Amino acid sequence: MNPKQQTVKLNDGHFIPVLGFGTYAPREVPKTKAAEATKIAIDAGFRHIDSASMYQNEEEVGLAIRSKIAEGIVKRDDIFYTTKLWCTFHRPELVQFCLEQSLKKLQLPYVDLYLIHFPMSLKAMEKCKDAGLTKSIGVSNFNRRQLEKILNKPGLKYKPVCNQVECHPYLNQAKLLDFCKSKDIVLVAYSALGSHREKQWVDQKSPILLDDPVLGSMAKKYKRTPALIALRYQLQRGVVVLAKSFTEKRIKENIQVFEFQLTSEDMKVLDGLNKNIRYVSGCIFKDHPEFPFSDEY
Template sequence: MALSRSHRVTMNDGNTIPVLGFGTYAPRRVPKSEGEKATKVAIEVGFRHIDGAFLYENEKEVGQAIRAKIADGTVTRKDIFYTGKLWSTCHRPELVRPALEETLKNLQLDYLDLYIIHFPVSLKAMEKCKDAGLVKSIGVSNFNRRQLEMILNKTGLKYKPVCNQVECHPYLNQGKLLEFCKSKDIILVAYSALGSHREAPWVDQKSPILLEDPVLGAIAKKHNRTPAQVALRYQIQRGVVVLAKSFTEKRIKENFGAFEFQLTPEEMKVIDGINKNLRYLTLSLFQEDPNYPFDDEY
Protein backbone atom coordinates (compact mmCIF):
# COMPACT_ATOMS: atom_id res chain seq x y z
CA MET A 1 0.00 0.00 0.00
CA ALA A 2 2.16 2.86 -1.27
CA LEU A 3 1.15 6.19 0.19
CA SER A 4 2.50 9.67 -0.41
CA ARG A 5 2.97 12.12 2.43
CA SER A 6 0.07 14.13 1.07
CA HIS A 7 -2.22 11.09 0.82
CA ARG A 8 -5.90 11.82 1.46
CA VAL A 9 -8.96 9.62 1.47
CA THR A 10 -12.37 10.67 0.20
CA MET A 11 -15.20 10.97 2.71
CA ASN A 12 -18.82 10.15 1.97
CA ASP A 13 -19.65 13.81 1.23
CA GLY A 14 -16.95 14.07 -1.44
CA ASN A 15 -14.46 16.04 0.65
CA THR A 16 -11.04 14.55 1.40
CA ILE A 17 -9.12 14.09 4.65
CA PRO A 18 -5.35 13.49 5.11
CA VAL A 19 -4.71 10.01 6.51
CA LEU A 20 -2.20 11.23 9.11
CA GLY A 21 -3.15 14.05 11.46
CA PHE A 22 -1.46 16.06 14.19
CA GLY A 23 -3.21 16.03 17.58
CA THR A 24 -3.07 19.25 19.59
CA TYR A 25 -4.28 18.13 23.03
CA ALA A 26 -1.81 18.76 25.87
CA PRO A 27 -2.03 18.46 29.67
CA ARG A 28 -2.74 21.75 31.42
CA ARG A 29 0.79 21.87 32.84
CA VAL A 30 2.12 22.38 29.29
CA PRO A 31 2.33 26.10 28.40
CA LYS A 32 -0.08 27.12 25.65
CA SER A 33 2.89 28.55 23.74
CA GLU A 34 4.23 25.01 23.35
CA GLY A 35 1.08 24.07 21.45
CA GLU A 36 1.67 26.92 19.04
CA LYS A 37 5.31 25.98 18.56
CA ALA A 38 4.54 22.28 18.05
CA THR A 39 1.81 23.02 15.51
CA LYS A 40 4.22 25.16 13.50
CA VAL A 41 6.79 22.33 13.54
CA ALA A 42 4.13 19.82 12.48
CA ILE A 43 3.14 21.94 9.48
CA GLU A 44 6.79 22.46 8.54
CA VAL A 45 7.38 18.70 8.72
CA GLY A 46 4.46 18.05 6.40
CA PHE A 47 1.35 17.51 8.54
CA ARG A 48 -1.70 19.03 6.86
CA HIS A 49 -4.40 17.59 9.09
CA ILE A 50 -4.63 19.41 12.44
CA ASP A 51 -6.98 17.97 15.07
CA GLY A 52 -8.19 20.40 17.73
CA ALA A 53 -11.06 20.97 20.13
CA PHE A 54 -12.59 23.70 22.27
CA LEU A 55 -12.00 21.44 25.28
CA TYR A 56 -8.22 21.56 24.72
CA GLU A 57 -8.21 25.28 25.63
CA ASN A 58 -5.52 26.12 23.06
CA GLU A 59 -7.50 27.01 19.95
CA LYS A 60 -6.09 30.56 19.87
CA GLU A 61 -2.49 29.33 19.93
CA VAL A 62 -3.11 26.60 17.34
CA GLY A 63 -4.87 29.15 15.13
CA GLN A 64 -1.92 31.52 15.46
CA ALA A 65 0.42 28.74 14.32
CA ILE A 66 -1.72 27.93 11.28
CA ARG A 67 -2.04 31.57 10.27
CA ALA A 68 1.72 32.10 10.72
CA LYS A 69 2.54 29.22 8.35
CA ILE A 70 0.01 30.58 5.85
CA ALA A 71 1.55 34.05 6.14
CA ASP A 72 5.10 32.82 5.51
CA GLY A 73 4.02 30.86 2.44
CA THR A 74 4.53 27.35 3.83
CA VAL A 75 0.89 26.47 3.18
CA THR A 76 -2.38 27.99 2.01
CA ARG A 77 -5.65 27.70 3.91
CA LYS A 78 -6.81 25.09 1.41
CA ASP A 79 -3.78 22.94 2.24
CA ILE A 80 -4.78 22.70 5.89
CA PHE A 81 -7.51 20.32 7.05
CA TYR A 82 -8.68 21.47 10.48
CA THR A 83 -10.93 19.41 12.73
CA GLY A 84 -12.81 21.06 15.61
CA LYS A 85 -15.09 19.49 18.21
CA LEU A 86 -18.36 20.44 19.88
CA TRP A 87 -18.08 19.85 23.63
CA SER A 88 -20.83 18.35 25.76
CA THR A 89 -21.89 21.62 27.42
CA CYS A 90 -23.11 22.93 24.05
CA HIS A 91 -25.31 20.10 22.81
CA ARG A 92 -28.59 22.02 22.98
CA PRO A 93 -29.44 22.97 19.38
CA GLU A 94 -29.43 26.71 20.06
CA LEU A 95 -25.89 26.49 21.49
CA VAL A 96 -24.25 24.61 18.61
CA ARG A 97 -23.70 27.45 16.15
CA PRO A 98 -22.50 29.91 18.83
CA ALA A 99 -20.00 27.28 20.01
CA LEU A 100 -18.77 26.82 16.47
CA GLU A 101 -18.53 30.57 15.93
CA GLU A 102 -16.47 30.88 19.13
CA THR A 103 -14.07 28.24 17.84
CA LEU A 104 -13.77 30.08 14.51
CA LYS A 105 -13.12 33.32 16.39
CA ASN A 106 -10.44 31.66 18.52
CA LEU A 107 -8.75 30.22 15.45
CA GLN A 108 -9.33 33.34 13.34
CA LEU A 109 -10.45 31.11 10.47
CA ASP A 110 -13.47 31.51 8.20
CA TYR A 111 -14.49 27.84 8.26
CA LEU A 112 -13.58 24.42 9.64
CA ASP A 113 -12.95 21.46 7.38
CA LEU A 114 -14.55 19.05 9.84
CA TYR A 115 -16.65 19.61 12.96
CA ILE A 116 -17.45 16.60 15.09
CA ILE A 117 -19.58 15.90 18.15
CA HIS A 118 -17.22 15.10 21.01
CA PHE A 119 -19.72 12.78 22.73
CA PRO A 120 -22.87 11.00 21.44
CA VAL A 121 -25.83 13.30 20.63
CA SER A 122 -27.95 14.31 17.62
CA LEU A 123 -26.50 15.76 14.41
CA LYS A 124 -29.47 18.04 13.63
CA ALA A 125 -27.97 21.40 14.67
CA MET A 126 -24.62 20.42 13.11
CA GLU A 127 -26.35 20.01 9.74
CA LYS A 128 -27.43 23.66 9.89
CA CYS A 129 -23.81 24.73 10.43
CA LYS A 130 -22.81 22.83 7.30
CA ASP A 131 -25.64 24.47 5.34
CA ALA A 132 -24.37 27.86 6.52
CA GLY A 133 -20.91 27.14 5.12
CA LEU A 134 -19.19 27.35 8.51
CA VAL A 135 -18.00 23.75 8.19
CA LYS A 136 -17.32 21.61 5.15
CA SER A 137 -17.98 18.24 6.77
CA ILE A 138 -19.60 16.97 9.95
CA GLY A 139 -18.83 13.86 11.93
CA VAL A 140 -19.01 12.23 15.35
CA SER A 141 -16.71 10.98 18.08
CA ASN A 142 -16.97 8.14 20.61
CA PHE A 143 -20.11 6.68 19.01
CA ASN A 144 -20.64 2.92 19.20
CA ARG A 145 -22.28 0.86 16.46
CA ARG A 146 -25.77 1.11 17.97
CA GLN A 147 -25.54 4.89 18.23
CA LEU A 148 -24.29 5.19 14.66
CA GLU A 149 -27.21 3.06 13.47
CA MET A 150 -29.66 5.32 15.31
CA ILE A 151 -28.30 8.31 13.39
CA LEU A 152 -28.18 6.51 10.04
CA ASN A 153 -31.77 5.29 10.42
CA LYS A 154 -33.13 8.63 11.58
CA THR A 155 -35.95 10.03 9.45
CA GLY A 156 -34.92 13.22 7.71
CA LEU A 157 -31.16 12.70 8.04
CA LYS A 158 -29.60 15.26 5.70
CA TYR A 159 -25.90 14.51 6.01
CA LYS A 160 -24.45 11.20 7.05
CA PRO A 161 -21.49 11.65 9.42
CA VAL A 162 -18.26 11.42 7.45
CA CYS A 163 -16.25 9.98 10.32
CA ASN A 164 -16.29 8.49 13.80
CA GLN A 165 -13.28 9.50 15.88
CA VAL A 166 -12.56 6.90 18.57
CA GLU A 167 -9.74 5.58 20.70
CA CYS A 168 -7.93 3.06 18.51
CA HIS A 169 -4.48 1.48 18.80
CA PRO A 170 -2.98 -2.04 18.70
CA TYR A 171 -4.27 -2.77 22.24
CA LEU A 172 -7.78 -1.61 21.21
CA ASN A 173 -7.86 -2.20 17.47
CA GLN A 174 -11.64 -1.65 17.12
CA GLY A 175 -11.79 -4.32 14.42
CA LYS A 176 -15.58 -4.82 14.54
CA LEU A 177 -16.34 -1.10 14.68
CA LEU A 178 -13.92 -0.48 11.83
CA GLU A 179 -15.65 -3.03 9.61
CA PHE A 180 -19.06 -1.60 10.47
CA CYS A 181 -17.91 1.93 9.66
CA LYS A 182 -16.42 0.78 6.36
CA SER A 183 -19.72 -0.92 5.47
CA LYS A 184 -21.50 2.42 6.00
CA ASP A 185 -18.87 4.53 4.20
CA ILE A 186 -17.86 6.22 7.46
CA ILE A 187 -14.15 6.79 8.09
CA LEU A 188 -12.73 5.65 11.40
CA VAL A 189 -10.35 8.24 12.88
CA ALA A 190 -8.01 6.98 15.60
CA TYR A 191 -7.12 9.05 18.64
CA SER A 192 -4.71 7.87 21.36
CA ALA A 193 -3.13 5.92 18.53
CA LEU A 194 0.15 5.66 20.46
CA GLY A 195 -1.51 4.79 23.74
CA SER A 196 -2.26 7.48 26.28
CA HIS A 197 0.10 9.61 28.35
CA ARG A 198 0.62 8.09 31.80
CA GLU A 199 0.32 11.51 33.43
CA ALA A 200 -3.26 11.86 32.21
CA PRO A 201 -5.62 11.61 35.22
CA TRP A 202 -8.01 9.26 33.42
CA VAL A 203 -5.34 6.60 32.71
CA ASP A 204 -4.96 3.64 35.06
CA GLN A 205 -1.31 3.75 36.13
CA LYS A 206 -1.26 -0.05 36.09
CA SER A 207 -2.21 -0.23 32.43
CA PRO A 208 0.50 -1.51 30.07
CA ILE A 209 2.48 0.99 28.03
CA LEU A 210 1.68 0.39 24.37
CA LEU A 211 4.99 1.59 22.94
CA GLU A 212 6.90 -0.80 25.20
CA ASP A 213 5.13 -3.82 23.71
CA PRO A 214 7.75 -6.38 22.57
CA VAL A 215 5.87 -7.20 19.36
CA LEU A 216 5.90 -3.58 18.23
CA GLY A 217 9.51 -3.31 19.34
CA ALA A 218 10.61 -6.34 17.31
CA ILE A 219 8.83 -5.16 14.15
CA ALA A 220 10.24 -1.66 14.62
CA LYS A 221 13.76 -3.05 14.94
CA LYS A 222 13.32 -5.11 11.77
CA HIS A 223 12.39 -1.99 9.79
CA ASN A 224 14.83 0.30 11.62
CA ARG A 225 11.86 2.34 12.81
CA THR A 226 10.32 3.33 16.13
CA PRO A 227 7.40 1.49 17.79
CA ALA A 228 5.37 4.70 17.33
CA GLN A 229 5.98 4.65 13.59
CA VAL A 230 4.90 1.00 13.46
CA ALA A 231 1.70 1.75 15.42
CA LEU A 232 0.85 4.62 13.06
CA ARG A 233 1.68 2.66 9.91
CA TYR A 234 -0.51 -0.20 11.14
CA GLN A 235 -3.52 2.12 11.23
CA ILE A 236 -2.80 3.69 7.85
CA GLN A 237 -2.64 0.27 6.19
CA ARG A 238 -5.97 -0.72 7.78
CA GLY A 239 -7.66 2.26 6.15
CA VAL A 240 -7.87 4.25 9.38
CA VAL A 241 -7.17 7.99 9.53
CA VAL A 242 -4.75 8.29 12.42
CA LEU A 243 -3.83 11.15 14.75
CA ALA A 244 -0.33 11.45 16.18
CA LYS A 245 0.26 13.74 19.15
CA SER A 246 3.62 15.00 20.37
CA PHE A 247 5.03 18.39 21.33
CA THR A 248 8.62 17.21 20.83
CA GLU A 249 10.17 18.27 17.51
CA LYS A 250 12.15 15.03 17.11
CA ARG A 251 9.07 12.87 17.66
CA ILE A 252 6.87 15.00 15.42
CA LYS A 253 9.37 14.40 12.62
CA GLU A 254 9.62 10.70 13.46
CA ASN A 255 5.85 10.26 13.45
CA PHE A 256 5.62 11.67 9.94
CA GLY A 257 8.06 8.94 8.90
CA ALA A 258 5.15 6.48 9.01
CA PHE A 259 4.88 7.03 5.24
CA GLU A 260 8.43 5.85 4.57
CA PHE A 261 8.04 2.08 5.03
CA GLN A 262 5.46 -0.68 4.71
CA LEU A 263 4.37 -3.52 6.95
CA THR A 264 3.94 -6.99 5.46
CA PRO A 265 0.56 -8.79 5.63
CA GLU A 266 2.14 -11.16 8.16
CA GLU A 267 3.25 -8.27 10.35
CA MET A 268 -0.21 -6.75 10.19
CA LYS A 269 -1.68 -10.04 11.44
CA VAL A 270 0.85 -10.24 14.26
CA ILE A 271 -0.08 -6.73 15.39
CA ASP A 272 -3.78 -7.67 15.15
CA GLY A 273 -2.93 -10.45 17.61
CA ILE A 274 -1.83 -8.15 20.44
CA ASN A 275 -5.30 -6.61 20.76
CA LYS A 276 -6.40 -6.61 24.43
CA ASN A 277 -9.62 -4.57 24.10
CA LEU A 278 -7.83 -2.20 26.48
CA ARG A 279 -9.36 1.25 26.69
CA TYR A 280 -7.14 3.98 28.16
CA LEU A 281 -9.88 6.61 27.97
CA THR A 282 -13.05 5.41 29.71
CA LEU A 283 -14.80 8.80 30.07
CA SER A 284 -16.04 7.56 33.45
CA LEU A 285 -17.38 11.07 34.12
CA PHE A 286 -20.23 10.18 31.75
CA GLN A 287 -20.92 6.61 32.89
CA GLU A 288 -24.33 7.52 34.27
CA ASP A 289 -25.31 9.30 31.08
CA PRO A 290 -27.87 7.33 28.99
CA ASN A 291 -25.69 7.98 25.94
CA TYR A 292 -22.53 6.52 27.51
CA PRO A 293 -21.04 4.57 24.59
CA PHE A 294 -18.59 2.10 26.09
CA ASP A 295 -20.89 -0.45 27.70
CA ASP A 296 -21.66 -2.00 24.30
CA GLU A 297 -19.26 -4.51 22.77
CA TYR A 298 -18.42 -2.04 19.99
Protein backbone atom coordinates in the same frame (compact mmCIF):
# COMPACT_ATOMS: atom_id res chain seq x y z
CA MET B 1 5.24 10.79 -2.03
CA ASN B 2 4.52 13.97 -0.10
CA PRO B 3 2.43 12.92 2.93
CA LYS B 4 0.04 15.83 2.51
CA GLN B 5 -1.15 14.23 -0.74
CA GLN B 6 -2.22 10.95 0.91
CA THR B 7 -5.91 11.41 1.55
CA VAL B 8 -9.11 9.41 1.89
CA LYS B 9 -12.36 10.50 0.26
CA LEU B 10 -15.19 11.22 2.69
CA ASN B 11 -18.81 10.33 1.93
CA ASP B 12 -19.65 14.00 1.23
CA GLY B 13 -16.94 14.35 -1.45
CA HIS B 14 -14.30 16.12 0.63
CA PHE B 15 -10.87 14.56 1.30
CA ILE B 16 -9.18 13.99 4.66
CA PRO B 17 -5.37 13.51 4.98
CA VAL B 18 -4.69 10.04 6.40
CA LEU B 19 -2.13 11.29 8.94
CA GLY B 20 -3.22 13.98 11.36
CA PHE B 21 -1.46 15.99 14.04
CA GLY B 22 -3.16 15.84 17.47
CA THR B 23 -2.88 18.99 19.59
CA TYR B 24 -4.36 17.88 22.92
CA ALA B 25 -2.04 18.24 25.91
CA PRO B 26 -2.47 17.78 29.66
CA ARG B 27 -3.26 20.90 31.69
CA GLU B 28 0.28 21.27 33.02
CA VAL B 29 1.69 21.77 29.49
CA PRO B 30 1.79 25.52 28.65
CA LYS B 31 -0.60 26.49 25.84
CA THR B 32 2.26 28.13 23.91
CA LYS B 33 3.61 24.61 23.31
CA ALA B 34 0.59 23.93 21.07
CA ALA B 35 1.58 26.84 18.79
CA GLU B 36 5.24 25.75 18.61
CA ALA B 37 4.38 22.11 17.97
CA THR B 38 1.77 22.95 15.30
CA LYS B 39 4.31 25.10 13.41
CA ILE B 40 6.86 22.25 13.57
CA ALA B 41 4.20 19.80 12.36
CA ILE B 42 3.25 21.96 9.36
CA ASP B 43 6.93 22.44 8.45
CA ALA B 44 7.43 18.65 8.72
CA GLY B 45 4.58 18.03 6.26
CA PHE B 46 1.46 17.52 8.41
CA ARG B 47 -1.63 19.04 6.79
CA HIS B 48 -4.37 17.59 9.01
CA ILE B 49 -4.60 19.35 12.40
CA ASP B 50 -6.94 18.02 15.08
CA SER B 51 -8.12 20.17 17.99
CA ALA B 52 -11.28 20.92 20.01
CA SER B 53 -12.83 23.71 22.05
CA MET B 54 -12.29 21.53 25.15
CA TYR B 55 -8.50 21.54 24.58
CA GLN B 56 -8.48 25.32 25.23
CA ASN B 57 -5.65 25.89 22.77
CA GLU B 58 -7.43 26.98 19.58
CA GLU B 59 -6.05 30.54 19.78
CA GLU B 60 -2.50 29.14 19.79
CA VAL B 61 -3.19 26.53 17.09
CA GLY B 62 -4.93 29.15 14.91
CA LEU B 63 -1.98 31.49 15.34
CA ALA B 64 0.41 28.74 14.20
CA ILE B 65 -1.68 27.95 11.10
CA ARG B 66 -2.06 31.63 10.18
CA SER B 67 1.68 32.26 10.62
CA LYS B 68 2.46 29.40 8.19
CA ILE B 69 -0.08 30.83 5.72
CA ALA B 70 1.56 34.28 6.07
CA GLU B 71 5.00 32.73 5.43
CA GLY B 72 3.65 31.17 2.22
CA ILE B 73 4.37 27.61 3.46
CA VAL B 74 0.68 26.64 3.07
CA LYS B 75 -2.61 28.10 1.87
CA ARG B 76 -5.78 27.77 3.96
CA ASP B 77 -7.03 25.14 1.47
CA ASP B 78 -3.96 22.97 2.16
CA ILE B 79 -4.88 22.58 5.84
CA PHE B 80 -7.57 20.18 7.02
CA TYR B 81 -8.67 21.46 10.43
CA THR B 82 -10.92 19.54 12.83
CA THR B 83 -12.65 20.94 15.91
CA LYS B 84 -15.23 19.39 18.23
CA LEU B 85 -18.44 20.28 20.05
CA TRP B 86 -18.03 19.65 23.79
CA CYS B 87 -20.80 18.10 25.92
CA THR B 88 -21.86 21.37 27.57
CA PHE B 89 -22.92 22.83 24.19
CA HIS B 90 -25.33 20.13 22.99
CA ARG B 91 -28.48 22.26 23.23
CA PRO B 92 -29.33 22.96 19.56
CA GLU B 93 -29.07 26.75 19.95
CA LEU B 94 -25.50 26.41 21.30
CA VAL B 95 -24.08 24.13 18.57
CA GLN B 96 -23.40 26.86 16.01
CA PHE B 97 -22.43 29.32 18.74
CA CYS B 98 -19.70 26.89 19.92
CA LEU B 99 -18.33 26.58 16.37
CA GLU B 100 -18.41 30.36 15.89
CA GLN B 101 -16.43 30.73 19.16
CA SER B 102 -13.82 28.28 17.81
CA LEU B 103 -13.60 30.20 14.52
CA LYS B 104 -13.18 33.47 16.43
CA LYS B 105 -10.29 31.99 18.43
CA LEU B 106 -8.72 30.45 15.33
CA GLN B 107 -9.38 33.58 13.23
CA LEU B 108 -10.21 31.30 10.30
CA PRO B 109 -13.31 31.56 8.06
CA TYR B 110 -14.32 27.88 8.34
CA VAL B 111 -13.21 24.50 9.68
CA ASP B 112 -12.97 21.36 7.57
CA LEU B 113 -14.57 19.00 10.04
CA TYR B 114 -16.83 19.57 13.06
CA LEU B 115 -17.34 16.59 15.37
CA ILE B 116 -19.69 15.80 18.22
CA HIS B 117 -17.18 14.98 20.98
CA PHE B 118 -19.48 12.52 22.76
CA PRO B 119 -22.78 10.98 21.54
CA MET B 120 -25.70 13.45 21.44
CA SER B 121 -27.61 15.66 18.83
CA LEU B 122 -26.78 16.01 15.10
CA LYS B 123 -29.55 18.21 13.69
CA ALA B 124 -27.94 21.52 14.70
CA MET B 125 -24.61 20.27 13.28
CA GLU B 126 -26.24 20.01 9.84
CA LYS B 127 -27.13 23.72 10.06
CA CYS B 128 -23.44 24.56 10.62
CA LYS B 129 -22.58 22.77 7.36
CA ASP B 130 -25.39 24.58 5.54
CA ALA B 131 -24.08 27.90 6.91
CA GLY B 132 -20.62 27.16 5.41
CA LEU B 133 -18.92 27.25 8.83
CA THR B 134 -17.71 23.67 8.38
CA LYS B 135 -17.16 21.63 5.23
CA SER B 136 -17.97 18.27 6.86
CA ILE B 137 -19.61 16.98 10.02
CA GLY B 138 -18.82 13.82 11.93
CA VAL B 139 -18.93 12.17 15.32
CA SER B 140 -16.52 11.00 18.00
CA ASN B 141 -16.77 8.16 20.54
CA PHE B 142 -19.94 6.70 18.99
CA ASN B 143 -20.57 2.97 19.20
CA ARG B 144 -22.31 0.90 16.51
CA ARG B 145 -25.77 1.26 18.07
CA GLN B 146 -25.43 5.05 18.30
CA LEU B 147 -24.20 5.28 14.70
CA GLU B 148 -27.14 3.18 13.50
CA LYS B 149 -29.54 5.43 15.41
CA ILE B 150 -28.18 8.44 13.48
CA LEU B 151 -28.10 6.66 10.10
CA ASN B 152 -31.73 5.53 10.54
CA LYS B 153 -32.96 8.97 11.63
CA PRO B 154 -35.88 10.15 9.48
CA GLY B 155 -34.91 13.29 7.56
CA LEU B 156 -31.15 12.82 8.02
CA LYS B 157 -29.60 15.42 5.71
CA TYR B 158 -25.88 14.58 5.99
CA LYS B 159 -24.55 11.35 7.35
CA PRO B 160 -21.43 11.68 9.51
CA VAL B 161 -18.25 11.46 7.41
CA CYS B 162 -16.21 9.92 10.23
CA ASN B 163 -16.20 8.48 13.72
CA GLN B 164 -13.15 9.49 15.77
CA VAL B 165 -12.46 6.87 18.44
CA GLU B 166 -9.63 5.52 20.57
CA CYS B 167 -7.84 2.95 18.41
CA HIS B 168 -4.41 1.28 18.71
CA PRO B 169 -2.99 -2.27 18.67
CA TYR B 170 -4.33 -2.93 22.22
CA LEU B 171 -7.84 -1.72 21.16
CA ASN B 172 -7.97 -2.32 17.42
CA GLN B 173 -11.72 -1.69 17.03
CA ALA B 174 -11.88 -4.36 14.29
CA LYS B 175 -15.69 -4.79 14.49
CA LEU B 176 -16.40 -1.06 14.63
CA LEU B 177 -13.98 -0.50 11.74
CA ASP B 178 -15.77 -3.12 9.60
CA PHE B 179 -19.13 -1.55 10.43
CA CYS B 180 -17.92 1.98 9.60
CA LYS B 181 -16.41 0.80 6.29
CA SER B 182 -19.73 -0.86 5.38
CA LYS B 183 -21.48 2.50 5.90
CA ASP B 184 -18.81 4.61 4.11
CA ILE B 185 -17.80 6.28 7.39
CA VAL B 186 -14.07 6.83 7.96
CA LEU B 187 -12.64 5.66 11.29
CA VAL B 188 -10.21 8.22 12.76
CA ALA B 189 -7.89 6.91 15.51
CA TYR B 190 -7.00 8.97 18.57
CA SER B 191 -4.61 7.78 21.32
CA ALA B 192 -3.04 5.78 18.49
CA LEU B 193 0.21 5.53 20.46
CA GLY B 194 -1.50 4.72 23.75
CA SER B 195 -1.81 7.36 26.43
CA HIS B 196 -0.48 7.78 29.96
CA ARG B 197 0.02 11.52 30.26
CA GLU B 198 -3.44 12.62 31.41
CA LYS B 199 -4.15 11.26 34.90
CA GLN B 200 -7.67 12.74 34.87
CA TRP B 201 -8.71 10.45 31.99
CA VAL B 202 -6.26 7.54 31.90
CA ASP B 203 -5.89 4.52 34.18
CA GLN B 204 -2.21 4.71 35.15
CA LYS B 205 -2.09 0.95 35.81
CA SER B 206 -2.71 0.08 32.16
CA PRO B 207 0.32 -1.28 30.22
CA ILE B 208 2.39 1.15 28.15
CA LEU B 209 1.67 0.37 24.50
CA LEU B 210 5.01 1.55 23.08
CA ASP B 211 6.87 -0.73 25.51
CA ASP B 212 5.22 -3.80 23.97
CA PRO B 213 7.95 -6.32 22.99
CA VAL B 214 6.19 -7.16 19.69
CA LEU B 215 6.23 -3.50 18.63
CA GLY B 216 9.85 -3.32 19.84
CA SER B 217 11.06 -6.27 17.78
CA MET B 218 9.14 -5.07 14.71
CA ALA B 219 10.70 -1.62 15.13
CA LYS B 220 14.15 -3.27 15.00
CA LYS B 221 13.20 -5.34 11.95
CA TYR B 222 12.02 -2.27 9.96
CA LYS B 223 14.64 0.06 11.50
CA ARG B 224 11.85 2.37 12.71
CA THR B 225 10.40 3.36 16.11
CA PRO B 226 7.61 1.43 17.89
CA ALA B 227 5.44 4.55 17.36
CA LEU B 228 5.92 4.35 13.59
CA ILE B 229 4.95 0.67 13.60
CA ALA B 230 1.74 1.52 15.52
CA LEU B 231 0.91 4.37 13.11
CA ARG B 232 1.69 2.36 9.97
CA TYR B 233 -0.54 -0.47 11.25
CA GLN B 234 -3.52 1.92 11.21
CA LEU B 235 -2.85 3.32 7.75
CA GLN B 236 -2.71 -0.16 6.23
CA ARG B 237 -6.09 -0.99 7.80
CA GLY B 238 -7.69 2.05 6.14
CA VAL B 239 -7.81 4.08 9.36
CA VAL B 240 -7.02 7.82 9.45
CA VAL B 241 -4.58 8.21 12.32
CA LEU B 242 -3.74 11.13 14.62
CA ALA B 243 -0.14 11.29 15.85
CA LYS B 244 0.28 13.44 18.92
CA SER B 245 3.62 14.75 20.10
CA PHE B 246 4.98 18.13 21.19
CA THR B 247 8.60 16.98 20.71
CA GLU B 248 10.23 18.24 17.50
CA LYS B 249 12.24 15.04 16.95
CA ARG B 250 9.14 12.82 17.27
CA ILE B 251 6.92 15.07 15.14
CA LYS B 252 9.48 14.83 12.31
CA GLU B 253 9.89 11.08 12.90
CA ASN B 254 6.13 10.39 12.73
CA ILE B 255 5.89 11.77 9.19
CA GLN B 256 8.17 8.87 8.08
CA VAL B 257 5.12 6.58 8.33
CA PHE B 258 4.81 6.86 4.51
CA GLU B 259 8.34 5.57 3.88
CA PHE B 260 7.81 1.87 4.59
CA GLN B 261 5.20 -0.89 4.53
CA LEU B 262 4.40 -3.76 6.92
CA THR B 263 4.03 -7.28 5.48
CA SER B 264 0.61 -8.96 5.70
CA GLU B 265 2.15 -11.46 8.16
CA ASP B 266 3.26 -8.64 10.44
CA MET B 267 -0.18 -7.01 10.15
CA LYS B 268 -1.71 -10.29 11.42
CA VAL B 269 0.77 -10.37 14.32
CA LEU B 270 -0.26 -6.81 15.25
CA ASP B 271 -3.95 -7.77 14.98
CA GLY B 272 -3.16 -10.40 17.62
CA LEU B 273 -2.08 -7.75 20.15
CA ASN B 274 -5.70 -6.66 20.71
CA LYS B 275 -6.57 -6.79 24.43
CA ASN B 276 -9.59 -4.43 24.45
CA ILE B 277 -7.60 -2.07 26.69
CA ARG B 278 -9.14 1.39 26.68
CA TYR B 279 -6.84 4.15 27.95
CA VAL B 280 -9.48 6.89 27.79
CA SER B 281 -12.29 5.27 29.76
CA GLY B 282 -14.61 8.31 29.81
CA CYS B 283 -15.64 7.20 33.30
CA ILE B 284 -16.85 10.70 34.22
CA PHE B 285 -19.74 10.07 31.79
CA LYS B 286 -20.47 6.48 32.81
CA ASP B 287 -23.87 7.31 34.38
CA HIS B 288 -25.11 9.11 31.26
CA PRO B 289 -27.79 7.13 29.32
CA GLU B 290 -25.78 7.63 26.10
CA PHE B 291 -22.44 6.46 27.61
CA PRO B 292 -20.85 4.78 24.56
CA PHE B 293 -18.37 2.28 26.03
CA SER B 294 -20.73 -0.21 27.70
CA ASP B 295 -21.56 -1.92 24.37
CA GLU B 296 -19.14 -4.44 22.88
CA TYR B 297 -18.38 -1.96 20.03
